[in-house]
Amino acid sequence: MKGISYSRFGGSEVLEYGDLPEPKLSQNAVIVRMKAAAINPADIALQAGLGESMMETWFPVVPGWDLAGIVERVGAGVTEFQPGDEVVAYTHQEILHSGTYAELASVPVERLWRKPRNASWSEAAGLPLAGLTAYRAVIDTLRVSDADTVLVLGASGGVGSMATQLAVASGATVIGSASGPHQAYVTSIGAEPVLYGDGIVERVRNHAPNGVTAIMDCAGHGALAKAMAAAAPGARLCSIADGGPGVTTVFARPDTKILARLVDLVEAGSLRVTVAASFALADAADAQEALKARTYGPGKIILVPAAA
Ligand SMILES: NC(=O)c1ccc[n+]([C@@H]2O[C@H](COP(=O)([O-])OP(=O)(O)OC[C@H]3O[C@@H](n4cnc5c(N)ncnc54)[C@H](OP(=O)(O)O)[C@@H]3O)[C@@H](O)[C@H]2O)c1
Missing domain, CATH: 3.40.50.720 (NAD(P)-binding Rossmann-like Domain)
Known part of the structure; x- marks a missing residue:
């Protein structure tokens, strides 16, 4: 699969686009094909090494914790989702290694919820974190x-x-x-x-x-x-x-009950995600710079994979 990774701490210059091993599927996880992934300031801070005192880092790191996509495979213990389901996830992990700036991500089932029906992929990806x-x-x-x-x-x-x-x-x-x-x-x-x-x-x-x-x-x-x-x-x-x-x-915390509530609010029209700009996955470095400069307008900066 194609994706973004880094093998040393630094700014957006450490990001590399290329072939990466596909994530493995554990019993209580699903493999999601990423349709959109949001950029967050945390990605940039962790990439700079600012999380080093709090969490392990296993290089190469695929950054990113926000995702909207389609379930491709489900682990042997998963009954809640099936291939084809459209989902959103805040995939936060305690070890910095496998994130969402990639075509595929392995997501523990307790990090997932269904995508809001009335949201685009980019809007949905901006919702979780x-x-x-x-x-x-x-x-x-x-x-x-x-x-x-x-x-x-x-x-x-x-x-x-x-x-x-x-x-x-x-x-x-x-x-x-x-x-x-x-x-x-x-x-x-x-x-x-x-x-x-x-x-x-x-x-x-x-x-x-x-x-x-x-x-x-x-x-x-x-x-x-x-x-x-x-x-x-x-x-x-x-x-x-x-x-x-x-x-x-307050810190973000994975919580499917709240994620479900957020999805309901979006579907009820009480909450909308504003997309400031979308970048191709390969241009993640430009996307991070755009988030830092905030020159693209209000809301979220989003990555989308190359068209199949
Ligand atoms: N605790 C957590 O779990 C958690 C989770 C997410 C984010 N964060 C942190 O929260 C902050 C915001 O995250 P975000 O994703 O919402 O970032 P963001 O999309 O870049 O938004 C930043 C906001 O701050 C405003 N701003 C920029 N410079 C400012 C200044 N000098 N004085 C006052 N306001 C200023 C911006 O206004 P304009 O765009 O109009 O300039 C914008 O509204 C970041 O520091 C991030 O690391 C923490």
């Missing part, structure tokens, strides 16, 4: 309700766009920060847009004079510290990218 993170943060951690005014930092990003929509669907009033070119997008997903950067507190206070009751930081880079003074007394603070006193930090 970002959606699971946003759901854990907005629904399970902040427990956002219609009594809240929520500030989402990074509302135009892969996770932030979903966090915004989940908060809107929960009935909250949502203020979302983004760069100038992405303000209209933030409006389109149901939030009141504000520019990030210096002066954000005043801009948020224009929309919420008494302060916001919750802040969901999906941006990192100190954005939460800059916006903190826009919080009302007792506001709940959550981040996926920064820590600090009183801040609950």
